[in-house]
Amino acid sequence: MASSSSRFQQYLSPEKEDELRKIANTIVSKRRGILAADESVATIGKRFDTIGLTNTEENRRKYRELLFSTDNSIADSISGVILFDETFRQSASDGTPFVKVLQNKGIIPGIKVDKGVVPLAGTLNECTTQGLDGLSERCAEYKKGGCGFAKWRCVLKISDHTPSYQAMIENANVLARYASICQQNGLVPIVEPEVLPDGTHDLQTAQRVTEEVLAFQYKALADHHVFLEGTLLKPNMVTAGQSCTKKYTSQDIARATVEALNRTVPPAVAGITFLSGGQSEEDATLNLNAINQYPGRKPWPLTFSYGRALQASVIKAWGGKDANIKAAQEELLKRARANGAAAVGEYQGGAAGAAGGQSLFVANHSY
Amino acid sequence: MAKTNQRFAEYLSPEKENELQQIALAIVKPGKGILAADESVGTLGKRFASIGLENTEENRRKYRELLFTADDSLAENISGVILFDETFRHSTADGRPFVKVLQEKGIIPGIKVDTGLVPLGGTFDESTTQGLDDLAERCAEYKKGGCGFAKWRCALRISGQTPSYQALLENANVLARYASICQQNGLVPIVEPEVLPDGDHDLETAQRVTEQVLAFTYKALADHNVYLEGTLLKPNMVTAGQASPIKYTPQDVARATVQALNRTVPAAVSGITFLSGGQSEEDATVNLNAINQYVGRKPWPLTFSYGRALQGTVLKTWGGKDENFKVAQNALLKRARANGAASAGQYQGEQQGSGESLFVPKHSY
Numbered sequence: 232m233a234s235s236s237s238r239f240q241q242y243l244s245p246e247k248e249d250e251l252r253k254i255a256n257t258i259v260s261k262r263r264g265i266l267a268a269d270e271s272v273a274t275i276g277k278r279f280d281t282i283g284l285t286n287t288e289e290n291r292r293k294y295r296e297l298l299f300s301t302d303n304s305i306a307d308s309i310s311g312v313i314l315f316d317e318t319f320r321q322s323a324s325d326g327t328p329f330v331k332v333l334q335n336k337g338i339i340p341g342i343k344v345d346k347g348v349v350p351l352a353g354t355l356n357e358c359t360t361q362g363l364d365g366l367s368e369r370c371a372e373y374k375k376g377g378c379g380f381a382k383w384r385c386v387l388k389i390s391d392h393t394p395s396y397q398a399m400i401e402n403a404n405v406l407a408r409y410a411s412i413c414q415q416n417g418l419v420p421i422v423e424p425e426v427l428p429d430g431t432h433d434l435q436t437a438q439r440v441t442e443e444v445l446a447f448q449y450k451a452l453a454d455h456h457v458f459l460e461g462t463l464l465k466p467n468m469v470t471a472g473q474s475c476t477k478k479y480t481s482q483d484i485a486r487a488t489v490e491a492l493n494r495t496v497p498p499a500v501a502g503i504t505f506l507s508g509g510q511s512e513e514d515a516t517l518n519l520n521a522i523n524q525y526p527g528r529k530p531w532p533l534t535f536s537y538g539r540a541l542q543a544s545v546i547k548a549w550g551g552k553d554a555n556i557k558a559a560q561e562e563l564l565k566r567a568r569a570n571g572a573a574a575v576g577e578y579q580g581g582a583a584g585a586a587g588g589q590s591l592f593v594a595n596h597s598y
Numbered sequence: 599m600a601k602t603n604q605r606f607a608e609y610l611s612p613e614k615e616n617e618l619q620q621i622a623l624a625i626v627k628p629g630k631g632i633l634a635a636d637e638s639v640g641t642l643g644k645r646f647a648s649i650g651l652e653n654t655e656e657n658r659r660k661y662r663e664l665l666f667t668a669d670d671s672l673a674e675n676i677s678g679v680i681l682f683d684e685t686f687r688h689s690t691a692d693g694r695p696f697v698k699v700l701q702e703k704g705i706i707p708g709i710k711v712d713t714g715l716v717p718l719g720g721t722f723d724e725s726t727t728q729g730l731d732d733l734a735e736r737c738a739e740y741k742k743g744g745c746g747f748a749k750w751r752c753a754l755r756i757s758g759q760t761p762s763y764q765a766l767l768e769n770a771n772v773l774a775r776y777a778s779i780c781q782q783n784g785l786v787p788i789v790e791p792e793v794l795p796d797g798d799h800d801l802e803t804a805q806r807v808t809e810q811v812l813a814f815t816y817k818a819l820a821d822h823n824v825y826l827e828g829t830l831l832k833p834n835m836v837t838a839g840q841a842s843p844i845k846y847t848p849q850d851v852a853r854a855t856v857q858a859l860n861r862t863v864p865a866a867v868s869g870i871t872f873l874s875g876g877q878s879e880e881d882a883t884v885n886l887n888a889i890n891q892y893v894g895r896k897p898w899p900l901t902f903s904y905g906r907a908l909q910g911t912v913l914k915t916w917g918g919k920d921e922n923f924k925v926a927q928n929a930l931l932k933r934a935r936a937n938g939a940a941s942a943g944q945y946q947g948e949q950q951g952s953g954e955s956l957f958v959p960k961h962s963y
Contacts, residue, residue, distance in 0.1 A: 239806045443820070447817075453862065493865045498860045530897040
């Protein structure tokens with residue numbers, strides 16, 4: 232007979248569970264979502280290229296100051312911001328640390344903790360993500376410094392022979408290890424197993440691959456005892472490949488996405504915060520709206536965690552010039568409000584900004 | 599780049615998907631659940647022994663006739679009945695096939711298709727379930743004969759060393775194979791990975807084991823492409839072991855059960871139809887009620903698929919005597935109504951059900 236008290240180890244105390252649950256629920260509450268501002272140095276450099284701005288530390292700091300010093304009403308639509316390590320340590324020009332700037336607005340700071348993708352030997356160009364070494368200590372530091380959540384991105388690609396079993400099981404496992412370590416250190420892990428949009432595959436293929444990837448994901452989280460109520464999922468919406476000749480509507484995408492999530496994501500997961508991938512700002516909003524309007528079982532909040540789809544117009548409007556800061560911040564507010572409405576299926580349209588309909592697709596995207 | 603139409607084989611046509619989903623949803627319509635009347639010959643014999651009745655085919659036929667010819671109002675709370683193969687082929691005394699009797703009441707006949715537990719070599723008394731051989735042909739026959747769903751039971755036990763990884767993986771896989779074959783033949787599979795209540799483990803242990811079992815189950819169903827919207831889950835409620843010294847309330851059971859399901863069962867599963875295990879009739883109703891009252895995410899209907907907990911009083915009341923037919927049928931109607939109310943969280947209390955425990959150690963059908 233079982234000696235029940237010794238059979239299972241306690242994973243988290245009830246107090247720690249409560250803390251994580253509270254943070255996760257706050258992030259997806261009240262028509263709000265996440266601003267993903269965690270572009271790596273190289274990636275933000277690509278964004279700066281489009282406006283002819285040099286990629287210096289000061290420019291990166293300036294740009295993030297633009298974002299975070301937007302009017303306080305931004306917090307009506309943005310509940311959390313994902314930071315890059317460099318930004319976590321930076322301050323506004325008046326010396327206030329960015330973490331404090333966000334906290335003062337009632338926005339929860341988050342932190343990207345992975346260290347980028349690395350190849351999986353013996354596969355057809357597949358990868359896993361590194362960053363587990365010393366992760367516990369790093370999480371403790373970020374928690375102490377004011378962060379409430381973390382983010383880690385894995386990437387899977389669709390082709391004739393991929394994702395392979397190896398890639399699916401490896402990426403699911405590394406995400407589960409990351410999630411476990413985060414929770415042990417009081418950070419809510421955002422779990423991001425992105426299925427890239429690169430390719431000519433149709434919507435049905437994208438849906439079946441996404442379902443497969445998510446099935447592996449939640450089995451791995453179960454095996455590692457991850458406390459699902461204290462996690463968020465950051466999946467791709469289910470869309471056909473970027474080069475697919477067949478065109479689909481927002482309603483097609485909504486159906487495929489909600490079906491896939493219904494078949495794989497346990498109701499206990501606190502919320503789902505979609506990535507925007509290469510979608511234009513407007514498409515990302517319209518699709519989120521259609522998802523929230525789709526009449527199916529949706530036991531979790533379905534909101535956004537957007538990078539490009541919140542910032543494209545902002546960057547264009549700014550152009551690197553101080554005189555344009557206010558105008559650029561207005562673009563951010565506009566986009567954030569639009570997505571906040573979409574997160575409850577109430578987007579009315581017409582929030583197109585300077586970069587509104589422009590595809591933001593970058594082939595084989597890595598941050 | 600992917601050759602899109604070659605990459606994944608079609609599992610079910612849209613029409614077949616729709617047919618399965620409609621059957622599954624019909625079974626878990628508000629206020630309704632399943633009568634599990636699929637006791638094997640040996641198991642029904644044990645029930646008959648408790649009322650001193652001989653285990654003959656005629657007695658088994660008579661008893662099921664008692665159940666199925668109850669007043670038509672039975673169908674207000676019973677959406678489906680699980681049959682044993684022998685019963686599927688039986689008729690009333692005046693020659694009406696039981697399948698037809700049920701269909702005319704608007705009740706969907708179902709069929710137990712597994713052929714029992716077998717030991718797993720090298721484990722501590724663990725088992726898997728057999729019955730896959732020729733299952734496709736058998737399913738086709740049952741479908742043709744009027745069944746809409748099937749059921750297959752696996753059993754896992756809690757002890758110091760079990761359930762083992764081997765038992766978890768094997769039982770989940772065999773359930774997925776069964777489910778796949780059913781769906782290919784138009785039957786909704788009820789997936790039953792029962793965690794037995796035998797033991798002295800506490801509620802928390804039962805919950806963690808149940809979560810583990812269900813995680814393995816849904817991974818296997820995903821791997822075998824099973825269409826979740828066209829399935830039902832028949833799990834145990836999460837309760838402490840029968841011999842646990844700690845006593846828990848229905849609210850404890852409800853919280854542990856809903857939490858476990860929330861952590862493992864995708865919202866796409868059409869419904870959850872609990873087994874009663876060894877619970878008394880009254881406990882099975884009260885616990886189902888508490889589950890439906892529990893404040894938490896519950897994206898699937900949560901109802902019953904009860905055998906013993908619907909039939910305990912019926913059998914006793916009947917006692918094998920013809921003159922007790924009607925009053926035994928009334929006992930069934932009463933219990934069905936009580937559980938129908940519980941499935942909506944509206945059970946008001948003791949409906950003269952038996953509080954007697956119906957626990958049978960190491961239960962196998």
